[in-house]
Amino acid sequence: TALAGRRLVRAELRWPTLAGADLVGRTVLHTRPYGKHLLTRLDDGRTLHSHLRMDGMWRVVPTGTPRASGRSPRVRALLADERSTALGIELGMLDLVRTATEHELVGHLGPDLLDDTFEEGGLAEGLDRWRARGSAPTCDVLLDQQVVAGIGTIYLAETLFVERVHPWTPADEVDAAQLLRTARALMLRSVARGPAPSAVHARAGLPCPRCGATVRRDAARRPPYERPVFWCAVCQAA
Missing domain, CATH: 3.20.190.10 (MutM-like, N-terminal)
Structure with a gap:
């Protein structure tokens, strides 16, 4: 600007x-x-x-x-x-x-999650790319920039927490459209107001703000491309 x-x-x-x-x-x-x-x-x-x-x-x-x-x-x-x-x-x-x-x-990337036209065309394309990942772990698919571009480790964790989704749920068993819309809403809010305090990201060992259980840290994706995933084993049980 x-x-x-x-x-x-x-x-x-x-x-x-x-x-x-x-x-x-x-x-x-x-x-x-x-x-x-x-x-x-x-x-x-x-x-x-x-x-x-x-x-x-x-x-x-x-x-x-x-x-x-x-x-x-x-x-x-x-x-x-x-x-x-x-x-x-x-x-x-x-x-x-x-x-x-x-x-x-x-050009190899999926649609931009924050593009103004995402709901009009990007979402449908993103869902097609999501379905092509079959039963891969949901956390891996959310981080896959060739599915939808823009989601990193912070909004991976925060989106799954909001939707109470176990990170390693097979991607073909979740409501992908709802997850992508939630990620988009959280990120747009951050753009407009500045980052909000994390619910679970980077809070390993601290109490879950929803149920009080201890927040855990594990890894998405396989080495050498692994990324941290923070989640609540109670709110996001398999």
């Missing part, structure tokens, strides 16, 4: 494969999120693609302030107009591609 429609007066891509790229003078059209990917589209038909991974972030500060200098070695990208500077800090991925070929980066 800070850079949309603005002409870049400074641009630095501190990435081995992009060291010679020059974006100064280009106008930022907008930045579109797709799942966990960010697509910053420019007026010359190129897109700067970034992914935060686990530790990355974008921060916007006023141009001309000390923070806008971007001297920290943690800064991997810097985009600035005359009033705002966007700092890409510890980004996990950075690419510069033609906008027409964005699909080569994100």
Whole structure:
């Protein structure tokens, strides 16, 4: 939002494969999120693609302030107009591609859970992809970005808790549409109001806020791609 429609007066891509790229003078059209990917589209038909991974972030500060200098070695990208500077800090991925070929980066993903049109078309596509996973564990399918893009470990845990679903229930035995709608609602609430305190995520060993039982931590997916799952063995019994 800070850079949309603005002409870049400074641009630095501190990435081995992009060291010679020059974006100064280009106008930022907008930045579109797709799942966990960010697509910053420019007026010359190129897109700067970034992914935060686990530790990355974008921060916007006023141009001309000390923070806008971007001297920290943690800064991997810097985009600035005359009033705002966007700092890409510890980004996990950075690419510069033609906008027409964005699909080569994100085309393998399922529909974006937070897209404005998700209910009109994305949900049906997501459910088709869900059904193709058969009896795989529900926790694995919720994390599968090729089914629906955007759900990470926090909203995996919180969604299953809200719906009282045992994480390893076969995916073909749950109400997938309800789970996806709940995940979407929780994430949209977080976007609008800021993250709410977790009910179970990262609360292993603490009491469940609903029944008082001890919250457990286990793992979804197989090594080396496992991810933590926090759940209540009483509220979410198999």
